[in-house]
Amino acid sequence: MKVFLFSLVTFIAVSCKDRADSYLHEGKAVSTAIPVFNVGNVSVDSFVNSWDLDIRPDGAGLPPGEATPLIGQPVFEQKCATCHGATGREGPMNVLVSTDTTATAVKGIGNYWPYATTLFDYIRRAMPYQSPGSLSNDEVYALTAWLLFQNKLINDTFKLNRISLPDIEMPARKNFIKDDRTGGPVIR
Ligand code: HEC
Numbered sequence: 001m002k003v004f005l006f007s008l009v010t011f012i013a014v015s016c017k018d019r020a021d022s023y024l025h026e027g028k029a030v031s032t033a034i035p036v037f038n039v040g041n042v043s044v045d046s047f048v049n050s051w052d053l054d055i056r057p058d059g060a061g062l063p064p065g066e067a068t069p070l071i072g073q074p075v076f077e078q079k080c081a082t083c084h085g086a087t088g089r090e091g092p093m094n095v096l097v098s099t100d101t102t103a104t105a106v107k108g109i110g111n112y113w114p115y116a117t118t119l120f121d122y123i124r125r126a127m128p129y130q131s132p133g134s135l136s137n138d139e140v141y142a143l144t145a146w147l148l149f150q151n152k153l154i155n156d157t158f159k160l161n162r163i164s165l166p167d168i169e170m171p172a173r174k175n176f177i178k179d180d181r182t183g184g185p186v187i188r
Contacts, residue, residue, distance in 0.1 A: 050133075055121035059166030062120065065137040066161040069154065072146030075139050079128050088150050093129075097150045101171065110151035114176045116168040120144045141165075 022031045055061040077086065088096035098108030105111055109119060124140045126132050135143070145160040153168055154160070 053121075053125060055117050055124075057115040057117055057166075059117050059162060062117065062162035062165060063137045064162065065141045066159055067138055067142035067145050068159055069142075069145040069149035069156045072139075072142035072144070072149075075142050076146050079135075079139075080143070083129060088147060096147055099152050109147060110153065110171065112172050114170055114173045116144075116148060116153070116170055117166055119147060120165060 022029045022033070024030070053061065076084075076088070080088075083091075083093040084096050085091050095106055095108055098106055098110045098112070100106075101111050113119065120140055123143050124133075124135060124137070127143075128134070141160050144165070145154065145158060148154045148160070148168065149156055149158070153170070158164070
């Protein structure tokens with residue numbers, strides 16, 4: 001333990017380098033040194049890019065690729081059905097088809113999600129649950145297309161890609177309003 005602590009202190013002491021100057025205050029030198037610990041790695045683009053994959057509501061960030069719903073069906077059966085059911089309705093995990101817009105209906109993609117592009121973003125970053133990030137962009141387009149088709153938002157020959165996906169208007173979009181409150185007395 002002692003040896004470890006000694007090494008740690010030595011390591012920190014050796015790693016800290018005086019980067020900046022000092023200045024005099026009432027005759028005494030005051031250090032403005034910024035410690036540099038020399039730990040961690042320099043980020044490489046491939047690593048940063050693997051995290052930088054958010055898709056915005058207007059489709060910014062969508063990658064190239066294209067698929068129709070029927071291409072997505074076998075992919076869904078193979079990679080998603082064990083948890084979401086053969087058609088996305090049966091569970092045992094989240095129901096992915098929700099066309100019922102009555103107030104008490106279970107909220108899901110078809111009756112609650114305001115932007116279609118979120119579906120691509122979510123599937124690509126989070127699903128399948130046990131191996132997120134394992135799907136190709138074409139597979140994600142295919143699965144997104146299949147789920148939009150199941151939710152009756154596109155037909156079965158619709159070609160889903162980075163241009164057509166942002167144009168799909170979700171039914172719940174109108175239920176969300178922009179928060180334009182400015183604070184102060186207008187807030188009660
Ligand atoms: C091992 C089980 C499992 C598998 C396989 C799986 N999912 Fe999921 N999925 C979940 C769970 C659990 C959640 C809820 C996650 C949460 O709320 O954080 C979820 C949530 C979702 C949601 C969000 C639903 C909502 O309305 O919030 C979508 C969309 C989705 N999954 C799509 C897929 C697709 C597409 C696949 C196949 C590539 C897939 N899932 C495979 C377990 C799974």
